[in-house]
Amino acid sequence: MRVVKEPGAAHSGLSDWYWQRLSAVVLALLLPLPFFLLVAVYGGAVDQQGLLDILDHVVSRLLHTILILALIIHAYMGLKVILEDYVHTIAWRIPLIGAMLVMMATFGIWWLAMIWAWI
Amino acid sequence: MAEIIKLSVFRFDPEKDDKPFMQTYEVPLLKSGMKLLDALNYIKWEIDGTLTYRRSCGEGVCGSDGLNINGVNGLACITPIEGLKQPIHVRPLPSMHVIRDLVVDMDHFFDQYRQIKPWLQSESPMPEHERLQSPEDRERLDGSYECILCGCCTTSCPSWWWNGDRFLGPAALLQANRWIVDSRDEATGERLDQLEDAFRLYRCHQIMNCMEACPKELNPTAAIGHIRRKLLSRKS
Ligand code: SF4
Ligand code: SF4
Ligand code: FES
Numbered sequence: 001m002r003v004v005k006e007p008g009a010a011h012s013g014l015s016d017w018y019w020q021r022l023s024a025v026v027l028a029l030l031l032p033l034p035f036f037l038l039v040a041v042y043g044g045a046v047d048q049q050g051l052l053d054i055l056d057h058v059v060s061r062l063l064h065t066i067l068i069l070a071l072i073i074h075a076y077m078g079l080k081v082i083l084e085d086y087v088h089t090i091a092w093r094i095p096l097i098g099a100m101l102v103m104m105a106t107f108g109i110w111w112l113a114m115i116w117a118w119i
Numbered sequence: 120m121a122e123i124i125k126l127s128v129f130r131f132d133p134e135k136d137d138k139p140f141m142q143t144y145e146v147p148l149l150k151s152g153m154k155l156l157d158a159l160n161y162i163k164w165e166i167d168g169t170l171t172y173r174r175s176c177g178e179g180v181c182g183s184d185g186l187n188i189n190g191v192n193g194l195a196c197i198t199p200i201e202g203l204k205q206p207i208h209v210r211p212l213p214s215m216h217v218i219r220d221l222v223v224d225m226d227h228f229f230d231q232y233r234q235i236k237p238w239l240q241s242e243s244p245m246p247e248h249e250r251l252q253s254p255e256d257r258e259r260l261d262g263s264y265e266c267i268l269c270g271c272c273t274t275s276c277p278s279w280w281w282n283g284d285r286f287l288g289p290a291a292l293l294q295a296n297r298w299i300v301d302s303r304d305e306a307t308g309e310r311l312d313q314l315e316d317a318f319r320l321y322r323c324h325q326i327m328n329c330m331e332a333c334p335k336e337l338n339p340t341a342a343i344g345h346i347r348r349k350l351l352s353r354k355s
Contacts, residue, residue, distance in 0.1 A: 006234060009316035014350045017321050081324075084317065085281050
């Protein structure tokens with residue numbers, strides 16, 4: 001009998017999958033909200049001051065924060081899976097995933113700074 | 120004169136040929152309800168004895184004649200000639216290393232099957248007679264035990280094409296689930312441990328090619344979903 005030389009399971013697949021699904025659910029719930037707002041603005045139901053008031057409200061800021069976190073987690077997980085699918089050389093894969101993580105984190109921090117008016 | 124069937128068959132003999140090529144054959148329609156395997160047999164026995172392929176039972180039980188037929192994986196022995204567009208393109212299972220003509224190397228496929236430990240694991244002492252199972256528990260094995268390990272599903276899975284070295288593929292995962300749902304097996308925990316991996320299990324992207332390819336009409340995608348739910352409920 002041939003012995004299978006195989007390193008076994010990494011015990012980490014579930015969390016990737018879990019975060020991807022969870023962030024998808026959050027996105028499905030929250031992503032329509034900005035579009036409603038957009039429609040309301042273009043429809044004339046909300047004027048500029050009204051829009052600013054809505055965006056400034058602490059609840060909107062919290063929802064906005066959750067939305068952007070979910071968006072980044074979802075995009076990161078999705079692109080990670082694609083890189084794992086197609087980039088087979090570990091020496092390429094790990095730096096690429098790392099670079100992507102840095103880019104997304106930077107984008108996320110910048111966006112959060114705008115939401116909470118840090119700068 | 121009998122009706123003629125046109126076939127275009129993948130040929131490759133690594134000892135003689137530099138490159139694979141498609142060879143055309145014409146075979147008479149021998150009987151109504153004739154299967155593709157009958158045509159291959161006719162070629163081998165009457166026209167060209169060098170054509171090489173695997174087959175044994177001739178009735179969809181042994182799983183040895185999985186082929187790519189007009190672009191779709193299936194068993195030659197139960198695929199009727201009728202309804203196939205001609206010339207019928209017959210190729211080996213996709214993404215597999217060809218040993219000769221339609222014969223592919225299945226070693227890795229069966230290695231992966233062995234990795235899921237496809238046997239009953241139990242700690243409790245051997246009962247005096249057989250290990251009993253209620254009819255309901257037995258019913259939970261329906262849809263899994265029928266698998267004949269033909270490889271049609273696994274070799275049609277794009278995820279397995281890209282990452283077959285690590286992703287176990289639909290056939291092995293269907294069988295992994297078969298042992299997870301078996302009421303007599305007591306190694307569910309270890310089985311789940313061995314599957315929780317971004318590649319071994321989660322490389323399945325639910326493309327469902329496997330389900331469409333399966334000549335036994337089994338549903339590996341659903342089995343993979345069941346394993347995922349098991350893992351999720353264990354952790355949440
Ligand atoms: S459902 Fe999963 S296992 Fe089946 S073909 Fe698609 S990726 Fe492969
Ligand atoms: S699940 Fe179907 S296609 Fe896959 S190996 Fe088993 S019988 Fe063949
Ligand atoms: S010859 Fe046995 S399954 Fe086709």
